[in-house]
Amino acid sequence: xxxxNKSTIEYLVAKxxxxxxxxxxxxxxxxxxxxxxxxxxxxxxxNPGINQVQMIKLLDxxxxxVTKQISNLVKNGWLEKRKSTTDHRQTELYPTSKTLDNIDxxxxxxxxxxxxxxxxxxxxxxxxxxxxxxxxx
Numbered sequence: 001x002x003x004x005n006k007s008t009i010e011y012l013v014a015k016x017x018x019x020x021x022x023x024x025x026x027x028x029x030x031x032x033x034x035x036x037x038x039x040x041x042x043x044x045x046x047n048p049g050i051n052q053v054q055m056i057k058l059l060d061x062x063x064x065x066v067t068k069q070i071s072n073l074v075k076n077g078w079l080e081k082r083k084s085t086t087d088h089r090q091t092e093l094y095p096t097s098k099t100l101d102n103i104d105x106x107x108x109x110x111x112x113x114x115x116x117x118x119x120x121x122x123x124x125x126x127x128x129x130x131x132x133x134x135x136x137x
Contacts, residue, residue, distance in 0.1 A: 016117070023113040031102060032076055037069045038106060041099050044079055049092040051084065 024035040033041075043058060044050060050058070056066045070093065073079040077098045084090040095103075118126040 019117050020113060023116055024109070027109040027113060028106070031106065033078075033106070037073055038110075040069055040073055041078060041095065041103065041106065044093045045095050045099065045103060048094050051090045051092055053090075055093070 021035040024038065028034055028038055031038075039059075040055070043055060047054070047058075052063075052066060052070060055070070056063055059066060070079060070081075074081055077096055079099065080094045080096050081091040082094060084092050118129065121129065
């Protein structure tokens with residue numbers, strides 16, 4: 001760590017990311033969710049019937065990672081897989097009643113974590129940070 005400049009963007013983003021992940025994991029634990037999989041629920045709610053190929057492209061993640069997370073969410077009752085009515089080789093993803101019943105609480109958690117990790121910023125600074133992150137990405 002001595003060779004790492006603690007003011008580099010890489011270091012600061014890594015620390016910020018870790019802070020967010022730890023907070024999300026702590027808050028989502030009671031739902032059996034974590035920072036690696038909760039976002040999939042929002043994607044499916046906003047895109048009911050999305051297939052795994054579309055999910056991979058949307059999330060820009062490796063197929064094996066998406067497959068593992070989806071399988072876990074299906075196994076735990078968060079998502080439902082259905083055969084596509086237009087292409088029987090494809091399965092589509094839909095939110096379950098468990099997801100729909102809990103999504104407001106999960107949304108509240110994400111908002112709480114966002115507020116927590118930006119608590120030292122003014123509203124304007126927080127908005128600027130969000131805009132800058134979007135621009136960089």
